[in-house]
Amino acid sequence: MEYSPSEIEPKWRKWWQENRTYQVSNEGTKPKFYILSMFPYPSGAGLHVGHPLGYIANDIVARYKRLKGFNVLNPMGYDSFGLPAEQYAIQTGIHPQIATGQNIDRYREQLDNIGLSFDWSREVRTSDPAYYRWTQWIFIQIFNHYYDLDADKALPISNLVSVFALQGNAGVKAVCDDETPVFTAAEWNARSEREQQLLLLHYRLTYPGEAYVNWCAELGSVLSNDEVKDGVSERGGYPVERKLMQQWNMRITAYADRLLAGLNEVDWPESIKDQQRNWIGRSVGASVRFAVQDHTDTNIEVFTTRVDTIYGVTFMVLAPEHELVNKLTTDAQRGEIQSYIRWAAGRSEVERMTEGKKVTGAFTGAYAINPFNDMPVPIYIADYVLAGYGTRAVMGVPSGDQRDWNFAKYFNLNITPILDAQQNMDLAADPTKEGRYINSGLIDGLTYAEAAPVLIEWLENKRIGKGKTQYKLRNAIFSRQRYWGEPVPAYWKDGVPYMIAEKDLPLVLPNVDKYLPTQTGEPPLARAQGWRYSPEGSTQTFEYELSTMPGWAGSSWYFYRYMDVHNKQAFVGPEALAYWKAVDLYIGGAEHAVGHLLYSRFWNHFLYDIGKVPEREFAKKLVNQGMIQGRSSFVYRAKERFFEQYLWIKVLQPFFAENGPIAIAEPGFEEQYKYDFAFGNNDLVIEVTSWKQTEKIEHIRRTAVADGKRLLILSTEELTEAINEPETTAEKIRQALVSRKEFIENEAKPKAEQLFVSHNLIHKYDDDALTKLHTDVNFVDGDVLDVERVRNIRQFEHANFKLDTNGKFTCSHEVEKMSKSKYNVVNPDDMVTQYGADCFRMYEMFLGPVEVSKPWDTKGITGVSGFLRKFWGLFGRNQGGLSIAEDAPNKEELRILHTCIKKVTDDVDRFSMNTCVSHFMIATNELRRLNCSKRTVLEPLVIMIMPFAPHIAEELWHLLGHDTTVCDATWPNWNEDYLKTDSVNYPIQINGKLRATIDLPSDTTAADAESAALALEQVQKWLEGKSPKKVVFVPGRMINIVV
RNA sequence: GCGGGAAUGGCGGAAUGGUAGACGCGUUGGUCUCAAACACCAAUAACUUCACGGUUGUGCGAGUUCGAGUCUCGCUUCCCGCACCA
Secondary structure, X not given: OOOOHHHHHHHHHHHHHHOOOOOOOOOOOOOEEEEEEOXXXXXXXXXXXXXXXXXXXXXXXXXXXXXXXXXXXXXOOEOOOOXXXXXXXXXXXXXXXXXXXXXXHHHHHHHHHOOXXXXXXXXXXXXXXXXXXXXXXXXXXXXXXXXEOOOOEEEEHHHHHHHHXXXXXXXXXXXXXXXXXXXXHHHHHHOOHHHHHHHXXXXXXXXXXXXXXXXXXXXXXXXXXXXXXXXXXXXXXXXXXXXXXXEEEEOHHHHHHHXXXXXXXXXXXXXXXXXXXHHHOOEEEEEEEEEEOOEEEEEEEEEXXXXXXXXXXXXXXXXXXXXXXXXXXOHHHHHHHHHHHHHHHHOXXXXXXXXXXXXXXXXXXXXXXXXXXXXXXXXXEOOOOOOOOOOOEEEEOOOOOHHHHHHHHHHOOOOOOOEOOOOOOOOOOOOOOOOOEOOOHHHOXXXXXXXXXXXXXXXXXXXXXXXXXXXXXXXXXXXXXXXXXOEOOEEEEOOEEEEOOHHHOOOOOOOOOOOOOOOOOOOHHHHOOOOEXXXXXXXXXXXXXXXXXXXXXXXXXXXXXXXXXXXXXXXXXXXXXXXXXOEOEEEEEHHHOOOHHHXXXXXXXXXXXXXXXXXXXXXXXXXXXXXXXXXXXXXXXXXXXXXXXXXXXXXXXXXXXXXXXXEEEOOOOHHHHHHHXXXXXXXXXXEEEOOOOXXXXXXXXXXXXXXXXXXXXXXXXXXXXXXXXXXXXXXXXXXXXXXXXXXXXXXXXXXXXXXXXXXXHHHHOOOOOOOEEEEOOOOXXXXXXEHHHXXXXXXXXXXXXXXXXXXXXXEEEEEEEOOHHXXXXXXXXXXXXXXXXXXXXHHHXXXXXXXXXXXXXXXXXXXXXXXHHHHHHOOOOOOOOOOOEOOOOOHHHHHHHHHHHHHHHHHHHOOOHHHHHHHHHHHHHHHHHHOOOEHHHHHHHHHHHOOOOHHHXXXXXXXXXXXXOHHHOOOOOOOHHHHOOOEEEEEEEEOOEEEEEEEEEOOOOHHHHHHHHHHOHHHHHHHOOOOOOEEEEEOOOEEEEEO
């Protein structure tokens, strides 16, 4: 009887499907368990071995819980709206729905291939109109509600309308925009329908409004903050700029405190909770209004967390975008301010970040009055004050804040110490709160804890400020100028948005001729011919909202749809909801920490408020699976020209960084040019490149010139020449660098030659070396290839290497994220073909803890493969077939079995799948040694291994004579009595160090153990005749003798 | 800078405060074989010893304890996230 996974695995997968083994019903007497993995975006690349890690762990728990007697909901679906399908459509003209469908089929095939127990009858696809009608429905509900601060929940907007008609909005405590006008009932009633609707937009939980957004021109769309990384788009890495646009917003800020508080109710990883807390960014402080000298009608509001430092204020800074800047600027300063604003606006996010803490700013000529001491302080603008946070104005306290201190030093402003414990103000700021206040009027002599309440009370009495809590969290931009997303179910009438009737849902995505924005810059949906809305009873038609929803819309509630996927009356029916309630265990990647997981919580809180879901938090427990990384093969260009240039640059760079306002770009630096060229005040660039004709160079040239920098471009050819002929080098670089001749001749050149000694040096610069290339060919580390070998690598076929005939390349590996473009993807199908799905599943678990990221490495898989064969062998040691003994187990066999039951049960419960696999291996090895083939021992093992290796378990289960699925078996219990052994091998420590061991009966008393231990020769030797001070005996564990 | 996490053999990784290195890979030796592969058996932290044994060992330094990889305090390094947030 041979173990042949390729025969038994497909057989049982088919059988499970035919028998609907994994279909689950929404009722029953069993307790429920809802386990969920984050659904994937079905990309064109298919699954790689990293994806199933979480799914397999998920599957093990799902199957385990089922054996433990739970009714388990274990669904799967697809987050099938998204940008890649749309970009693919733009390139190929293939409708995203078709491409997405194909991708889904492929995903399904791959998922099925590893034997996951999903109930596919509950599959959801976010791009399916039957699904997104409910995404649209939820959107409409959000539109129709506002956040009431008295009730501390969302309430219907119609309530607000009634209140406005009776008493205006002065007494209403609701979350609204800062610029919401105050009106009386009479004023409200006198307004037109249109005007009333416009006012209501200030309150609705979703609303269109002008906002600075992250605009990505290359993608033709707005991105949310979490879709922007390091100033470029997360997807594609395109530049992102700030732009004022009309967009739908979600008033998530209304829920900031509840989203913060809710984190305390869920069992989620601390790092995820912290990321969310950080994103919400609650800070408690005070707002203070400063009057402005010579502008009696104006004041500036600042927010501070250190109101206690208010007597130390010596200047004020506004964001360049602050609305008062123009008004306050004096004529004398106008030129300077305007040029600063222009400069700041042209600075990209990347530049701002790269330049770090460099002080910039400009004086407006105006002065603000500190309300506490009536001192005038100069008003500056600077772009370190963010336009998007707080009041866009800060008070400068150089004695207490290092950044303010730097600013004051730079602009030569006063620094007033305010605490008696403060250190020398000439050296640095002192942000500590120690000591008692000085120079501080009202609070002189008080401590930090005493000061703030005094100041806030004074402010509130004077009505020029108050205690205030501020959040970093901003309302979420909800519009995307895309095609492949849920249409926003709104239409426009007289410039006011209305929701379409619920009976007209779903608002189906129309067909368009092209998936690009129109010539006039409108979203692709503007291309849909005759796509207009005609409300019931109206003869008119109106233009639909043309933007679509963001990727996170459909994923913010999908966990409810699984409960009741075919319901046509509601997004989830009340019975299904009452049964399943919420997700018991949610598994997914940590990369969704603030995106999906925060938005989902927000929608869930809203749905809870309107009584549509029973729990405030949708997922009680969350586990993050780690990432499985790939091993990328690299070919490094070594030696010869590129390397020489590279070394030259390495040698020159530090020198110039120290001495001159000069930056040097390296060859092949396309990816990093934005960073390399954010060089602040530098005035000269030497650029080394072989692609000076490209657009990017032009861009850099323009940037440099606009910044008033001189730019010199050396091509690679020129530099190579220069290196080959020292005189030319010196000459060329002398021209560029004026007085750097000595350095070039005497230091750089000799150093460069020293560095030449070993080409292994290049590995030192791996990270900076821009000469490494991903390959799909696996070379041994350290291999040196010649040009011909490299040309034979497929993806380099057409690459234009400027190498001499004796040019060499070295090879190496690095661990990176798995990605098609890095040629390091391992397909699970290949693993399944070679070793079987059971082996693949167990091996993924065996690699280490599920939560930990680790590189994929196939080396150890033979161990798991061998184990499965041995396990199989327990059932049929004879060639003939199954050979199972029916006699009763002996003590040793029972001990092995029950130890295994106990350990595996404990370990699945604590999500430690890797150690479970070890326990199976141990039990199998021991039973083999005993030649055990008894049904009473092996059958429970078959049940236990089912969650890990379902195919082999099902096969053996049937071979053992069962004809229903092993999935419906019962998880075995262990008996503590069987775990005991007759004797225990006790370690004997002397002063905590292991010196001997002794076998004692398991029921030995402390006194017996002590005398037995002391009787040992080895122990006596270590006692050296002394009598022990103390003997510690831990039954079943150890003996420690203290001398 | 702030927050979270990690550090254990050649490698992946085990260890409710109780014999550190389970389990697997790799390596070495052996059995089987004409041979190889597979399989099986044995050894495998380092140093030292013919051997018995001994010494040192969980990033570093202290501490608590009969006993610390595990707990406490102080560092170092690495990874992840956030970051001019007032």
